[in-house]
Amino acid sequence: MKVLVAVKRVIDYNVKVRVKSDNTDVDLANVKMALNPFCEIAVEEAVRLKEANVATEVVVVSVGPKACQEQIRTALALGADRGIHIETDTMPESLSVAKLLAKLVEQEQPGLVILGKQSIDSDNNQTGQMLAALTGMSQGTFASRVQVIDGSLNVTREVDGGLQTLALKLPAVVTTDLRLNEPRYAKLPDIMKAKKKPLDVKTPADLGVELRDHTRLLKVETPPVRQAGIKVASVDELVEKLKNEAKVI
Amino acid sequence: MAILVIAEHDNSTLKGATLNTLAAATQIGGDIHLLVAGSGCQAVAEQGAAAAGVNKVLCVDAALYEHQLAEDLALLVAECGRDYSHILAPATTNGKNLMPRVAALLDVAQISDIIAVESADSFRRPIYAGNAIATVQSLDPIKVITVRGTGFDPVAASGGSAEVVTLSAVSPAGLSSFVSEEVAESERPELTSARVVISGGRGMGNGENFALLEKVADKLGAAIGASRAAVDAGFVPNDMQVGQTGKIVAPDLYIAVGISGAIQHLAGMKDSKVIVAINKDEEAPIFQVADYGLVADLFSAVPELEQKL
Numbered sequence: 328m329k330v331l332v333a334v335k336r337v338i339d340y341n342v343k344v345r346v347k348s349d350n351t352d353v354d355l356a357n358v359k360m361a362l363n364p365f366c367e368i369a370v371e372e373a374v375r376l377k378e379a380n381v382a383t384e385v386v387v388v389s390v391g392p393k394a395c396q397e398q399i400r401t402a403l404a405l406g407a408d409r410g411i412h413i414e415t416d417t418m419p420e421s422l423s424v425a426k427l428l429a430k431l432v433e434q435e436q437p438g439l440v441i442l443g444k445q446s447i448d449s450d451n452n453q454t455g456q457m458l459a460a461l462t463g464m465s466q467g468t469f470a471s472r473v474q475v476i477d478g479s480l481n482v483t484r485e486v487d488g489g490l491q492t493l494a495l496k497l498p499a500v501v502t503t504d505l506r507l508n509e510p511r512y513a514k515l516p517d518i519m520k521a522k523k524k525p526l527d528v529k530t531p532a533d534l535g536v537e538l539r540d541h542t543r544l545l546k547v548e549t550p551p552v553r554q555a556g557i558k559v560a561s562v563d564e565l566v567e568k569l570k571n572e573a574k575v576i
Numbered sequence: 577m578a579i580l581v582i583a584e585h586d587n588s589t590l591k592g593a594t595l596n597t598l599a600a601a602t603q604i605g606g607d608i609h610l611l612v613a614g615s616g617c618q619a620v621a622e623q624g625a626a627a628a629g630v631n632k633v634l635c636v637d638a639a640l641y642e643h644q645l646a647e648d649l650a651l652l653v654a655e656c657g658r659d660y661s662h663i664l665a666p667a668t669t670n671g672k673n674l675m676p677r678v679a680a681l682l683d684v685a686q687i688s689d690i691i692a693v694e695s696a697d698s699f700r701r702p703i704y705a706g707n708a709i710a711t712v713q714s715l716d717p718i719k720v721i722t723v724r725g726t727g728f729d730p731v732a733a734s735g736g737s738a739e740v741v742t743l744s745a746v747s748p749a750g751l752s753s754f755v756s757e758e759v760a761e762s763e764r765p766e767l768t769s770a771r772v773v774i775s776g777g778r779g780m781g782n783g784e785n786f787a788l789l790e791k792v793a794d795k796l797g798a799a800i801g802a803s804r805a806a807v808d809a810g811f812v813p814n815d816m817q818v819g820q821t822g823k824i825v826a827p828d829l830y831i832a833v834g835i836s837g838a839i840q841h842l843a844g845m846k847d848s849k850v851i852v853a854i855n856k857d858e859e860a861p862i863f864q865v866a867d868y869g870l871v872a873d874l875f876s877a878v879p880e881l882e883q884k885l
């Protein structure tokens with residue numbers, strides 16, 4: 328079974344973003360970028376499936392400007408076999424990403440597609456579900472456990488009330504939650520090897536997809552900052568403040 | 577044009593998040609129809625008919641929808657939703673699972689997790705773990721939206737008397753089936769709607785020590801939450817995680833115990849009215865957002881707090 332993993336280049340999760348002074352967007356100039364943490368978990372899961380002889384090949388794909396190739400190389404260093412970069416001038420919106428991925432699915436015919444449940448920049452949590460809809464595949468979102476059993480996929484999902492397990496028909500789309508696995512660190516020899524692994528570049532036109540804007544970003548603002556309050560010296564003072572000043576107990 | 581709101585329920589009760597979503601729909605303006613799809617869900621339809629602002633309830637009662645499987649439900653919602661200007665659902669794990677699938681079937685974008693309505697086509701939503709707020713305009717004929725509950729005060733649960741119309745199920749997708757679930761049973765209020773939340777972090781040391789928080793929670797009628805570190809370490813189950821990738825809460829009082837205050841945690845609780853932090857490290861970033869900070873060892877401070885309440 329071939330596994331396709333979609334990975335996104337995002338701001339490093341340790342970096343606190345700043346909003347541009349003209350409020351058109353956040354300022355990403357000279358900011359450290361990285362593989363979206365949920366995508367890292369997706370790559371790790373695919374590589375583990377290969378190590379367990381369930382997957383035969385792990386293909387990673389990223390959509391976006393040329394710099395995305397850095398994140399594809401990172402995924403290759405983590406153990407993916409080959410990369411595909413779908414080059415666009417800007418980062419397209421989720422539905423467009425899903426349409427590009429759907430075309431790629433048609434060409435590559437993977438048995439399983441793994442994505443992150445959300446990217447930590449736009450926090451949309453939608454691309455995987457959209458891809459599943461466009462390709463008519465089943466979906467196991469927010470997965471904390473994935474098992475191939477008798478040609479079907481059992482996915483345990485982190486839901487509001489606890490955990491839910493579904494049986495999915497293959498091919499399927501899975502999106503990763505935090506506790507699916509703990510990604511490995513790439514070792515230097517793997518990073519060197521990754522440089523030689525194949526990386527194809529395609530354009531939306533190659534895939535026959537015409538991108539269209541469905542949304543417009545009107546402005547980006549900094550949320551009201553919370554002011555630090557006071558330090559209380561004792562539990563007694565805390566209880567007194569909560570009762571008489573804040574009046575919340 | 578009318579607005580279709582997708583009800584969140586467990587086949588017997590309408591979940592509170594639906595009332596917040598109805599509030600967002602009311603702000604957009606227009607007729608509001610509530611879709612209740614489930615199995616043996618008549619009682620939910622009746623509760624929906626009583627909610628303020630609902631003009632009509634569409635009830636689809638079929639075994640197919642018992643577990644809210646996205647593959648089946650999306651076909652139904654896309655079919656029912658074609659003639660609406662907006663389709664709204666709560667940004668719960670159900671809503672997040674379902675709505676992008678609906679949006680793609682309708683060839684429209686989804687606007688995720690809105691916290692405010694600017695106009696019928698423009699909405700505010702947090703991005704970058706709440707460190708920026710984007711105003712996004714939808715250019716699509718049908719606006720598919722998930723609503724963050726903490727952004728909208730719920731509409732009244734009673735007083736309305738909408739008509740209930742029965743619709744039939746659409747063909748099954750045949751792609752997925754329910755196997756099992758582990759649902760945390762708790763007498764406590766729901767994390768996302770509790771008036772008081774007390775959360776524990778890695779500083780709690782282990783799962784047994786959460787009993788200290790339970791005693792305080794009992795006295796305050798509070799829900800109990802946790803940081804990701806506490807969940808990852810196996811102290812408590814995943815459904816207790818508060819944060820960017822867990823639950824978003826905005827109670828009147830949030831008490832963070834042994835939690836450092838990483839941005840991903842703050843993303844889930846910084847809109848709380850009053851924040852209390854108990855941490856032994858006076859440099860912990862949580863103190864930068866706390867109204868009342870107590871620098872102390874939690875193992876002495878929490879039992880003392882419980883006594884003095």
Ligand SMILES: Cc1cc2nc3c(=O)[nH]c(=O)nc-3n(C[C@H](O)[C@H](O)[C@H](O)COP(=O)(O)OP(=O)(O)OC[C@H]3O[C@@H](n4cnc5c(N)ncnc54)[C@H](O)[C@@H]3O)c2cc1C
Nearest residue numbers: 333334389390420421442443445446449451452453454544
């Ligand atoms: C600073 C900034 C400004 C933006 N401004 C706009 C704007 O004005 N208008 C607009 O329409 N869009 C804009 N975007 C793009 C848009 O917000 C998202 O990038 C796009 O909607 C993709 O959705 P998501 O990343 O939130 O997907 P999610 O659904 O949250 O991501 C889930 C998963 O989908 C996969 N995935 C998502 N994107 C890609 C990708 N490019 N390549 C491969 N896999 C992927 C990954 O596996 C990821 O973990 C902006 C993005 C940024 C970073």
Ligand SMILES: Cc1cc2nc3c(=O)[nH]c(=O)nc-3n(C[C@H](O)[C@H](O)[C@H](O)COP(=O)(O)OP(=O)(O)OC[C@H]3O[C@@H](n4cnc5c(N)ncnc54)[C@H](O)[C@@H]3O)c2cc1C
Nearest residue numbers: 777778779803804805819820821822834835836841856874
């Ligand atoms: C993609 C991504 C998503 C994430 N999503 C979330 C999320 O949704 N929610 C979330 O919470 N985190 C999330 N995180 C993790 C986040 O970055 C932090 O790692 C996490 O919040 C830390 O949890 P903590 O504060 O409990 O642990 P720590 O940072 O280890 O802090 C423990 C604190 O306890 C204090 N302490 C220890 N012992 C005592 C004692 N005896 N008395 C008093 N104080 C004591 C310490 O001083 C310290 O401040 C995410 C991370 C990533 C990368």
